[in-house]
Amino acid sequence: MYYFDTYAFIEVLRGNPRYGRFKTTEIATTKLNLMEVYYWLLNNFGKQTADSFYDETVQYAIEVHDEVIKEAMVFRMGNKAKGLSYVDCIGYVLAKANGLRFLTGDIQFKGMDNVEFVQ
Numbered sequence: 001m002y003y004f005d006t007y008a009f010i011e012v013l014r015g016n017p018r019y020g021r022f023k024t025t026e027i028a029t030t031k032l033n034l035m036e037v038y039y040w041l042l043n044n045f046g047k048q049t050a051d052s053f054y055d056e057t058v059q060y061a062i063e064v065h066d067e068v069i070k071e072a073m074v075f076r077m078g079n080k081a082k083g084l085s086y087v088d089c090i091g092y093v094l095a096k097a098n099g100l101r102f103l104t105g106d107i108q109f110k111g112m113d114n115v116e117f118v119q
Contacts, residue, residue, distance in 0.1 A: 001026040002116065003095035004060075005088060006036040008103040011118070013041070013053075018118050028100055031061045032087045068094050082108040 002008075004027045011019040034054055041050035072089040079089075088106065095102040096114050105119040 001028065001100050002103040003027070003091055003098070003100040004029045004033065005091050005102065005104045005106065006033045006040075007105045008118075009033065009037045009057075010040055011105060013037075022103060022118075027060050028062050028095075028098065029057070029060055030064055030087075030091060030094065031058065032064070033091060034058060034061060036087060062094060062098065064090055064094060068097060071097075079108075084108055 002022060002025055004012075004022075008019065008022065009029070012023060034057055037057075038050045038054050041053055068090060072086070072093040075093055076084055076086065076089040084092075088104075088109075092102050092109070092112075092114075094100075101116045102109065102114055103116045103118065105117065107119075109115045110117045
């Protein structure tokens with residue numbers, strides 16, 4: 001099972017062949033990632049497509065608890081030089097806490113523990 005960050009969702013939606021094998025895998029994410037993908041779809045394909053994607057994927061969203069937020073900010077502070085986003089830090093910490101691989105192509109995560117890095 002994989003935690004899909006925003007990058008992973010967008011690459012699947014773009015039809016990136018390197019992400020093809022993840023189309024049928026079990027996934028988890030947060031509403032924060034879905035928010036970012038919704039905005040990308042809204043900008044590129046319109047409201048109907050964005051609404052459809054969100055409505056179909058919201059069932060895979062994991063709740064973000066207070067302790068995850070705190071731990072994610074400690075993680076972000078510890079990796080300040082990488083310039084990681086708040087959403088990515090929450091996703092990374094949440095993935096680890098739930099025994100999921102963090103799927104991304106964001107270069108800042110390349111070589112990090114528990115990351116499935118695909119570009």
